[in-house]
Amino acid sequence: MSNIELNHTFSGAHALITGATGGIGQAIARVFHAHGAHVHLSGRRTDVLQQLKDELGQRCDIWPMDLSDRDSIHSAIDKIQHEKIPLNILINNGGTNKNSLALRIKDGDWDEVSQTNLSAPFLLCRSLFPLLKESALADGGYARIINISSVVAFAGNVGQAHYVAAKSGLTGLTKALALEWASRSITVNAIAPGFIATPMTEDLDLQAWVRKIPTKRVGTPEEIAFAALFLADARASYITGQTIHVNGGLCMV
Ligand SMILES: NC(=O)c1ccc[n+]([C@@H]2O[C@H](COP(=O)([O-])OP(=O)(O)OC[C@H]3O[C@@H](n4cnc5c(N)ncnc54)[C@H](OP(=O)(O)O)[C@@H]3O)[C@@H](O)[C@H]2O)c1
Numbered sequence: 001m002s003n004i005e006l007n008h009t010f011s012g013a014h015a016l017i018t019g020a021t022g023g024i025g026q027a028i029a030r031v032f033h034a035h036g037a038h039v040h041l042s043g044r045r046t047d048v049l050q051q052l053k054d055e056l057g058q059r060c061d062i063w064p065m066d067l068s069d070r071d072s073i074h075s076a077i078d079k080i081q082h083e084k085i086p087l088n089i090l091i092n093n094g095g096t097n098k099n100s101l102a103l104r105i106k107d108g109d110w111d112e113v114s115q116t117n118l119s120a121p122f123l124l125c126r127s128l129f130p131l132l133k134e135s136a137l138a139d140g141g142y143a144r145i146i147n148i149s150s151v152v153a154f155a156g157n158v159g160q161a162h163y164v165a166a167k168s169g170l171t172g173l174t175k176a177l178a179l180e181w182a183s184r185s186i187t188v189n190a191i192a193p194g195f196i197a198t199p200m201t202e203d204l205d206l207q208a209w210v211r212k213i214p215t216k217r218v219g220t221p222e223e224i225a226f227a228a229l230f231l232a233d234a235r236a237s238y239i240t241g242q243t244i245h246v247n248g249g250l251c252m253v
Pocket residue numbers: 018019020021022023024025042043044045046065066067068069092093094095096116148149150151192193194195196197198199200201
């Protein structure tokens with residue numbers, strides 16, 4: 001919980017966070033919870049979800065789902081809708097890469113990476129729209145969708161054709177939904193992290209990347225979480241369809 005100051009900016013808000021078992025997702029969950037939000041944690045590893053729920057205590061629920069499996073997503077969405085969660089904030093953070101040069105990417109890996117990083121966020125946005133709209137239209141209400149994209153959606157990357165394509169698609173989805181749903185007081189934005197120290201990057205030669213990063217270090221999960229906090233704030237209502245780049249200056253667009 002380093003660098004997380006407690007306050008109640010998000011008191012009464014409900015945030016669903018996918019990928020909440022991972023490095024960035026856990027940081028987002030902790031930061032939003034510390035700011036008073038009720039956090040709804042999603043991921044596949046139920047033991048890790050339960051550990052985080054035990055750590056956070058009240059104002060926390062878990063909704064296991066497999067983002068690569070439409071039936072699993074629909075089943076979790078049905079339960080969330082049944083509970084009529086007054087959802088304000090949807091953070092599509094869950095993601096996977098199956099690094100391989102393009103010529104060696106297997107059909108199954110292409111499908112899994114596309115489904116998890118792009119199709120699943122779309123399904124969640126579309127299905128949870130009614131709950132978000134209701135929160136947005138309530139007196140003093142608002143709703144936010146935040147999609148976690150990647151620097152590689154803007155810079156490309158070797159060995160990640162499927163991941164780059166999916167994250168680029170997520171950027172496009174962000175813009176399209178922002179246009180369609182601005183009139184419903186739902187903002188839709190993205191965050192494009194650079195290289196962040198999490199399990200996803202632990203096998204990479206991060207020092208080689210650090211030499212290319214102007215700040216000469218990789219980012220922390222909390223630095224992504226604070227960008228999400230900014231976009232989710234009720235006062236950020238004039239920001240939509242945008243991508244915030246959190247990459248230490250690695251890529252400027
Ligand atoms: N770390 C970076 O440098 C970096 C850079 C740019 C973008 N990103 C993006 O940031 C997001 C979070 O990544 P991270 O760095 O925190 O990685 P991470 O620690 O590996 O976490 C990935 C998360 O995604 C979830 N996930 C993966 N496949 C899933 C599936 N089929 N169904 C449900 N959940 C699934 C994992 O949950 P389970 O393990 O419980 O299934 C886990 O919670 C991802 O979208 C990633 O693409 C990361």
